[in-house]
Amino acid sequence: MRLDRLIANLGYGSRREVQTWCRQGYITDRAGQALRHDASVEPAEVLFDGEELDPIAPLGLMLHKPVGYTCSNKDIGRLVNELLPERFRHRTPTMSSVGRLDRETSGLLLFTDDGALLHRIISPRSRIAKVYEVELADPLRGDEGEVFASGTLMLEGEDTPLAPAGFEALGERRARLVLHEGRYHQVRRMFGAMGNRVVALHRSHVGGLELGDLAAGQWRRLSSEDLLQLFAGA
């Protein structure tokens, strides 16, 4: 691939900037030899200021989204993208989050530039489970498991009932919920329909992929094993 296009597509800068950096000797091969902007290169052979380049597409990431960050630039507040390197916002193809979490929800949020992967994860037909840990304002009633598993619960303003969801009580005011769909504010509205209120919400898993010990605000690349985990059991 031509060097200036490669580096511009990775979001480091415009092709004109790449030309300047090449002239200044910032972009080299592994032997430290400056490269011309129009050189035909293998991405793995290129160093930018002595560092390996970011991976080319397709790229997948997982982020531990902290409370207080929003997934949509239509909402007020800091954007989750601010937790990723600035140049990721300028990559071609574009990176986007795989679905959304509310500003007040924390936990596992995926990003990818691979449209087919994104579709496969969010498509209801894939039946990828999303696991949420919920803290509630009031004690559980006791019939939540039955109601959520029934496949008949209708949320306000909707015309199709929710698909059956898994439920496990973890304490008087704590529960784990397993969803196979993703409707707007679904978890909060489900507990709202039971006369309760969610005070803290955290997503721990998407499919078989878990957040693990990734600290809030931290991200890492998805490996091919992570992708296998993600689809395991779906």
Ligand code: URA
């Ligand atoms: N359900 C919600 O209510 N909020 C989220 O962020 C995710 C699922």
